[in-house]
Amino acid sequence: MSRWIVFLYGIFAYVVGLIGQIWLIVYISDWGLISKNINMDQVLSTPLAFVIDLGLIVLFGLQHSGMARRGFKRFITRFLPEVSERSTYVLLSGTTFIFLCLFYQPIDGYLWYVEEGMLYWFLQIGFIVGWTLSVYASFIINHFELFGLEQIYLHLKGKEAKPVVFKERQLYKYIRHPIQLGVLLGMWLTPVMSYGHLVLAVGFTVYIFIGLYFEEKDLVRELGKSYADYKERVGMMIPFIGRKKR
Numbered sequence: 001m002s003r004w005i006v007f008l009y010g011i012f013a014y015v016v017g018l019i020g021q022i023w024l025i026v027y028i029s030d031w032g033l034i035s036k037n038i039n040m041d042q043v044l045s046t047p048l049a050f051v052i053d054l055g056l057i058v059l060f061g062l063q064h065s066g067m068a069r070r071g072f073k074r075f076i077t078r079f080l081p082e083v084s085e086r087s088t089y090v091l092l093s094g095t096t097f098i099f100l101c102l103f104y105q106p107i108d109g110y111l112w113y114v115e116e117g118m119l120y121w122f123l124q125i126g127f128i129v130g131w132t133l134s135v136y137a138s139f140i141i142n143h144f145e146l147f148g149l150e151q152i153y154l155h156l157k158g159k160e161a162k163p164v165v166f167k168e169r170q171l172y173k174y175i176r177h178p179i180q181l182g183v184l185l186g187m188w189l190t191p192v193m194s195y196g197h198l199v200l201a202v203g204f205t206v207y208i209f210i211g212l213y214f215e216e217k218d219l220v221r222e223l224g225k226s227y228a229d230y231k232e233r234v235g236m237m238i239p240f241i242g243r244k245k246r
Contacts, residue, residue: 001081003156009084010152013091017147020097025131027101028200030124030192036101039194042108049105050199056100057203063096065211070218083155086148107196114191123191130185137178140170166223168230174239176216176230180208181237212236 144150187201
């Protein structure tokens with residue numbers, strides 16, 4: 001496969017991934033920017049809507065976590081250049097987000113519905129802060145490598161990507177997973193928590209903690225003692241909480 005095809009494929013994958021993530025944020029917000037959103041009127045029966053929603057969450061979890069495992073990476077690189085592995089992950093993650101937003105079923109009723117006052121602004125600002133934190137944290141650890149852009153650029157230039165070196169920078173000095181913390185804040189801090197949104201928030205929360213369990217096992221395997229020591233010293237998402245006990 002030519003270097004330009006690999007490069008253009010990576011750019012396309014990044015754009016799809018970006019669209020998927022932005023779409024999801026707008027979809028679950030209460031901003032009303034799109035007519036089809038998580039708080040729209042229920043269409044299907046509650047049991048059927050719940051089954052469909054649960055299936056979409058499981059599909060997302062299988063794609064997002066399954067493709068991150070070493071076995072799948074070895075499998076996919078039998079058919080694609082190794083440099084395109086991360087781009088493929090980003091492409092399918094974005095596609096899964098889009099698929100979820102298109103077919104997720106709203107469920108009537110609200111756990112809470114805040115329309116004004118200080119609590120409204122706390123939840124609204126918290127929603128924005130959460131997603132901003134998630135994006136910002138990706139840049140701390142190298143956003144361009146995380147989303148495959150660095151790999152395809154170096155490949156285009158005929159250069160080898162340098163091995164990823166674990167470093168404790170900024171937020172990562174205090175919590176191990178600020179990206180996932182941002183997602184959780186973005187999922188839960190909302191002025192309008194419909195039952196459909198609640199199902200998604202609970203599903204993503206369960207997935208995140210299951211996914212982190214496997215991700216950290218991989219990180220210890222790949223990075224060795226440096227990450228094992230880091231895990232003992234630094235909390236998972238809250239400083240000092242979630243550290244591995246000696």
